[in-house]
Amino acid sequence: MKTAELGRRVGYSTQQVRDLERLGVIPRAERGSNGYRRYREQHVIALRAYRALAGSIGPVPARQLMPWLRTCSVDEVAEKIDELHATLASARARVREARQALDAVLRDAGEVFDERDAMTISELAQALGVRTSTLRHWEHEGLVAPARRPPHNRRYESNAIADARIVAALRSGGYPIPTIARALDQLRTHGMTSDARELLDARLADLTRRSIKLLEAASDLHTFLRGRMQDEGRSLMLSR
Numbered sequence: 001m002k003t004a005e006l007g008r009r010v011g012y013s014t015q016q017v018r019d020l021e022r023l024g025v026i027p028r029a030e031r032g033s034n035g036y037r038r039y040r041e042q043h044v045i046a047l048r049a050y051r052a053l054a055g056s057i058g059p060v061p062a063r064q065l066m067p068w069l070r071t072c073s074v075d076e077v078a079e080k081i082d083e084l085h086a087t088l089a090s091a092r093a094r095v096r097e098a099r100q101a102l103d104a105v106l107r108d109a110g111e112v113f114d115e116r117d118a119m120t121i122s123e124l125a126q127a128l129g130v131r132t133s134t135l136r137h138w139e140h141e142g143l144v145a146p147a148r149r150p151p152h153n154r155r156y157e158s159n160a161i162a163d164a165r166i167v168a169a170l171r172s173g174g175y176p177i178p179t180i181a182r183a184l185d186q187l188r189t190h191g192m193t194s195d196a197r198e199l200l201d202a203r204l205a206d207l208t209r210r211s212i213k214l215l216e217a218a219s220d221l222h223t224f225l226r227g228r229m230q231d232e233g234r235s236l237m238l239s240r
Contacts, residue, residue, distance in 0.1 A: 001039050001040075006047070010047040010048055020050065021037075024070070025046065025066040026047055027042060045220070045223050048220040095172075095174065101165065102165075120154065128164060128168045143164075145160055166187070
């Protein structure tokens with residue numbers, strides 16, 4: 001089939017097909033006597049498998065993964081797909097743990113703070129399970145503002161501890177610093193609301209969507225794998 005026909009069958013433009021071929025997502029097309037590309041059913045299968053993966057793990061990771069899936073052994077392909085499911089499950093577990101940690105922060109927000117509970121940077125880092133350099137980075141980014149004691153000692157009091165706990169929870173949930181900064185601005189402006197919790201709920205919903213997409217991709221990936229196995233079987237028979 002020609003480029004345009006392949007594109008129509010998988011829902012891509014002719015330029016997208018050419019770009020994905022150039023990136024190694026699909027095998028190189030044969031050339032006809034007139035110099036035009038000629039695609040076969042294997043290209044349809046590879047593109048559908050790519051599209052299914054892109055809906056689950058994102059277009060960029062899928063573009064990076066497909067050339068490897070096309071050339072490695074079937075055993076390695078199966079193992080990689082298992083890893084994708086495991087990665088999503090692990091991310092979901094981290095977000096749920098972050099959600100529980102954030103709920104604890106929000107529950108504690110109204111309690112009276114005892115100044116004797118103030119922490120040094122080492123104590124807070126140990127409590128959060130992060131490095132002291134991480135806390136300094138968060139401070140540099142404006143996420144956490146400890147009090148200063150001469151000459152250079154940091155002292156984390158009620159607000160700084162709460163902010164650090166929220167940052168730690170959201171970072172564990174997979175959120176980048178700019179998104180966390182916006183959430184903290186809302187919390188500081190409107191009080192200790194559930195805005196940060198809603199971010200984690202949205203993250204959980206996104207992970208659920210991606211898991212479902214990966215399940216939907218199973219059919220296309222199975223067809224892709226079956227084609228690979230048939231090709232390997234033919235190659236083995238020819239070598240005998």
